[in-house]
Amino acid sequence: MAEKKRVVVYIITFTILTLLTLLFFSTCSKPSSTTTIETGAPIIEFKESVRKGTPLYMGFIPQGNAVFMVKKWQPLADYLAKELQMPVETVFRSSYREIITALSKGELDLCLTGALMYVLTRDATDIRPLVRRKISGSSSYHSIIIVRKDSDLKTFNDLKGKSFAFADKESTTGYLLPIAMMRQKGINDPQTYFSKVIYAGNPDSVLLSVYTGNIDGAAIPSTRWQFENPNVKELKIIWKSEPTFLGPFSVRSGLDDGLAARLKKAFLKIGKSPDTLELSNHIQIEGFEEAFDSDYDSIRRAAKWVF
């Protein structure tokens, strides 16, 4: 009997010890003050050059997905950085307004704008046009109004009471030229003429909204129509504006003249020398021509009439 008691005591003691051990380990796993660091693989070709010297800031009007834009325009920035021997940083924003604000604040040294946006900004910030783009053999383009191929819409007049999309109120082909056309037709308020009006922000979103059928008709620049876009195959053009020059790369008024001249030289080289062909293909711009403020007088007139 005594032995039985002793064994029971052993078992109880052992169980208690076990529980104590578990408790001990559990308190050990409570927060400690040590810091552990774990890192992933290094990005070997990481470009640190951006940080050397005062960079040239190059802005772009919104043209759709920002990652896509980075991939498109970064090689141009790299090219200019090499040509000018100074860092060039790309700047992207969500809307035309933000780019104009950045330009007027002097946060951007160089900027790609649409034609209307150039005209509007020029009034506010006295920017200077530097070069204008040449696409598909032409430095001009026009505004087009698109609908789905399978719709029974044939002319602009058929769009009455339907939904309509503009890109942005600062867009030349996505807003100004279609609005000018509508004024000519006597349509002063698109909001009442159409059942619904949206501003989709950039031409790609506009195109997509028509493609999906959410919107019946929309205005886009003809440059978007020419690009390899599978969605385009299901769409048709029902109106086309008079041609107008593509928007320029402009520099801010305060930028050093020598630097501006070197920039212009670098731009004009693109597409004309073998080592810039690849860049030219990548940014889908055949080349650049010198731009003058007078190139955009027609737009200026339209803008004055519309706004």
Next chain:
Amino acid sequence: MRFIYSFIFVIIITITILSLVNHFRWNRNYLKQVRDEGLILTQTLAQGSMDPIIRNDFYTLNEYVNTLIKKKNIAYIVITDKQDHVLAQSQGALNKIPQPINNQVIGLNRTFLVQTYYNPDFKTRINDISVPVFIDMNKWGSVRVGFSLAHMHAEITKNILVVMVTSLISILIGIGVALILSRFVTEPIKKFSRSMETVASGNFEQEVSIDTADEFGLLARSFNKMAVSLEKNKLELKKTYQRLMQKEKMAALGELTARIAHEIKNPLGIIKGTAQILVDEKENADIKLEVAGFIIAEVNRLDTKVRDLLNHSRLQSPTLRKIDINDILEETIHICEYQKSAGKHITICRNYNQKLPPLMLDREQIRQVILNLLINSFEAMPDGGKITVATGFDFQKEDHHNPGDMGGVLIEFEDTGIGIQEKDLSRIFDPFFTTKKEGTGLGLATVNRIVENHKGKISVESKLGAGTRFALHFPINDKP
């Protein structure tokens, strides 16, 4: 029982080791899982934030941050641009991150960075995961999420508790089941053990009361059968024994009668012969006188023998009184030393145990026992020698199962005399058996009877030429 306990012990050890190992493995896996999930979430957020980061779209980024921060295990979120300037952050996030942890992220050029540290603001450990946003090797910013491990620690603590409680419960259940099982196994064995002991002590009427259909029941039925058959055998044996005893008694009586007749016949023959001489011899008075002396001597001898015989047969049942055995030994030895050892070189060694309790004995009869044994020893040592008298407790194993038995007392007489021949050893307690010329053969027979009357036992060991040892055993019994 010991087997079951060691079994339980082994089970407990196994459970403990298993749960400890599981606990650590589980902890490690859980930590890794939490880290992996955090990394995936941060990478997803970084991927999804690319566009707003590039466009410096504070509004969208803040939307993301405010949506995600509601998850309970996310402590803070910081989204920075390429210059590590904050684009969006959860409420006061940067102020809550210690400077050294913050500095690690500046200029980060790896696919990710996980820092696990203790954050005093959140009072818990934090998995700080930073994932930079790269497009074609150009860094555009980084997304950084602090995952609170408080939830995980709570989960781990809960897990430990669950492990402990389950272990405890299983141990208790194990002990319970083992005890119940042991009852099924050990109880029948205990019953058997008790019955077998009873049977071993001679009571065959014991029945094992197990009436189950299993092996124990089978065994019990066989055992009971065996007990019944043993009981039958025992009765037969008893009858046979009684018959044998009767025969032996008759034989012994016959032998005794023959011996008595023989003992008496010899002197009678001498008396008859000498009486004839008295009849024939009429003249010589001297011869007559001498012959008459013979007759008287023989008659005296006859008288002694008859008296001894009467003494032996009339031995009364003992009158028991509490006496100290050492005292009576010493007293008797004292008398003997004076009477018998005169002229002989005999030493008597005493080896008494003084702690012996008083025994219930008949003083006179015990004195006679001692005297007879001592006289035998004296006579066995005509040329002197040594007698050792010893007393002590006698713990014989066979007495132990008898409850209330306090053992016995052992009295030993050992001499260095001539010894007894082996063939005589079995007969020395028989009446009239003697190896001495002058002996009546009744000394040891009387000793034997007295000892038996006291419920004692006597045993003898002897080696011819070396000595003899008598051992007396008396039970200790308070009751008369």
